[in-house]
Amino acid sequence: MMTDIEISRAARLRPIADVAADLGLPADDVEPYGRHKAKLTVPPAGGTTGKLILVTAINPTPAGEGKTTTSIGLADALVRTGRKAVLALREPSLGPCFGTKGGATGGGYAQVAPMEDINLHFTGDFHAITSAHNLLAAMIDNHVHWGNALGIDPRRIMWKRVLDMNDRALRDVVQSLGGPANGYPRESGFDITVASEVMAILCLANDLDDLQARLGRIVVGETRDRRPVTAADLKADGAMAVLLKDAIKPNLVQTLEGTPALIHGGPFANIAHGCNSVIATRTALALGDYVVTEAGFGADLGAEKFFDIKCRQAGLVPAAAVIVATVRALKMNGGVAKSDLARPDVDAVRRGAANLLRHIENVQAFGVPVVVAINHFATDTAEETAAIQAIVAARGVRAISCRHWADGGAGAVELADAVAALADAPSQFRLLYDDGLPLLQKVDRIATAIYRADGIAPAPAVVRQLAAWDAAGHGGLPVCMAKTQYSFAADPALLGAPVGHVVPIREVRLAAGAGFVVAICGDVMTMPGLPRTPAAEAMRLHPDGRIEGLF
The missing domain is CATH 3.10.410.10 (Formyltetrahydrofolate synthetase, domain 3)
Known part of the structure; x- marks a missing residue:
């Protein structure tokens, strides 16, 4: 059995210019980054007419759920069934790639490519966000050093620095040691780049003008009389926008089956809002009839924020949602140890299905119709799958067994038909709370x-x-x-x-x-740490220059 990276390398990718041409994009709107990546320089005109489909999941477990893999398989299946579909996903962060998760471009025969490029430096967006964030941090300290005309209280500077890597040692630091030439010593720290407000701003901005306006509104600290100080007060917003002028452009790649994919932005859903950029989503909606996107982690985090933050701010209306679950993950929720997951246990599946049912109820509370994708593993039994289908059917929801990991889009055709049927019905979308609530x-x-x-x-x-x-x-x-x-x-x-x-x-x-x-x-951290055995330990370069150990 080939690994994910071997499957990706064996694929024959189309020239990115051909992928863009199929979407109706003129060559002047496509800025190539090699043969298989491009940035789109101008969002297409004509409105956002496509149907927006959210892929979310049950709470993650070490057993695996496969939300990104399912998103990719669903998009490929929609294309296979004659529908014009576009995928809209987030970019992977280096922190998890070298930490616990490894790569984040799907798996098996449901992947976006080029896998190595996307998982590592891609088109440099995260570097630009990190630089813009840290430029603001440097300008805060520089302002205080050169007389502090704004009267910033060094004890109330809220703006930390960021790094796109898991590093628990940087959570809390003392900076500017070494004497007056190095500034005023104070306590500070680092967050991971995906938790940066600059990342959130890039992902929620409508265009470059809105980006700079939002950057200017960042509150970096307070004066001694508790007045807020902003990035605009420091005159940092213009330079930050300069650093982000290319990063704001959506990135175009493709799946292994040639389905167009816009991959842009990457806020985590446990510590940020967990969705790809508004610009990329709107671009996809203008280019395709069906747009498949995802929100990070379980529906209690990613989907809720997708609805209440992204859709609220951008005026987006989701047409349908897919909740991804696996037999293995439900057995873990039912009390089975990871080492015993291969053993059939229908009763544990039934117990663990309580987690799935709650996510279904929550998504339905937003007025969004739901279908469940059971991401198939080789150890699943027919009885376990049937138990999930019966449990959710009692709530009026279909659960469909999908084999996109092994079979690509062909393994998710039934899911594609079910999702399209839901998405084509009139939307009843509503938010969880009103703006005016305290x-x-x-x-x-x-x-x-x-x-x-x-x-x-x-x-x-x-x-x-x-x-x-x-x-x-x-x-x-x-x-x-x-x-x-x-x-x-x-x-x-x-x-x-x-x-x-x-x-x-x-x-x-x-x-x-x-x-x-x-x-x-609770105890959630905005700068994660590496696990006992980081994924980085298995990564190396082959003598021929290929990357090994990235999965």
Whole structure:
């Protein structure tokens, strides 16, 4: 059996100019990066007429779910069935690539390519975002060093630096040691680039003008009398936009079957809003009749933020949703150890299906019709698959066994037909909460309605800060919950569909440029650490120059 990287290398990719031409894009709007990658320089005119299909999932487990793989297989299947489909995904972060996940371009015969390029430096977007973010950090410290005309309180500088790599040692640092020439010593730290507000801004901006306006609204700290200081106050927004002028252009690649894919932006869904860029999504909707996109991790995080942040801000209307589940993951939710997952256990599947049912209920609460994709593994039995289908059928939902990993788009044709039928019906989409609800009540609404918590336990400083932001005019912003992806609760050990729990809110952050407030729950970190055995340990260069160990 070939590995993912071997399958990708064996594929005969089409010249990217041909992929763009099939979409009706003139050559002047396509900026090639070699033979198989390009940036689109001008979003096409003509409106967004395609149907938007969200792929989401149950809570992730070590057993694997395959949300990206399913997104790719579904797009390929839509094309196979004669429909004009475009894929719209996020870019992988180097942190997980060298940490736990390895690559993030799908798997088996449902991949986007060129796999190595996309998983590593791609077209340099993350580098540009990192540079723009850190330029602002440098300009803050430089302003304080040269007289501090704005009166910034060094104790209240909120803007950390970022790096696109998991590195727990950088979470908390003391900077500017070594004497007056190096600035004022203070405590600070690093976040991972995907958690940067600049990443969120690039992904939510409508165009370059909107990008610079949002960059200018970033609040970097406060003065001693608690007045906010912004990037525009520091005159940093123009230079940051200069660094992002190419990064804002969507990237065009293809699947192994030649289906066009726009891969752009990459905020994590556990600590950021978890969706690809608005510009890429709108471009795809103007180019295709069906657009398949995904939101990170389980539907409690990615889908909720996709609906309540991205769709709210961009005016997008999702037509249908696919919830990905596996027999193996449901058995883990049902109490089976990872080492025992190959053994048939229908009862464990039934117990673990509580997690899937809750995600179905949550997505349906937004008025979005749902189909379940059972991502097939070789160890699945017919009885286990039938149990899932019967359980969700009792809720009026279809569950379809899909074999796109092994068979590409041919293995997801039944799913494609079911999704298209749902997407072609009139939309009943609605948001979870109104803009005018106070910020603390928005946090509580998400915790109680989506996580099924009994309530929230905010720190006293959190309550005061949210009230202050309400009073300062930020109360109309949506909330971005930063929470463990492994559970509906803030405790990652609570699998299945826990109830009776309380969600602790330890910190809140204002992302005024991105247009949301971040609520940090429990022990979740905005700078991940590497695992005991990082994926990087298996990576090396073959004597012929090929990459080995990237999967």
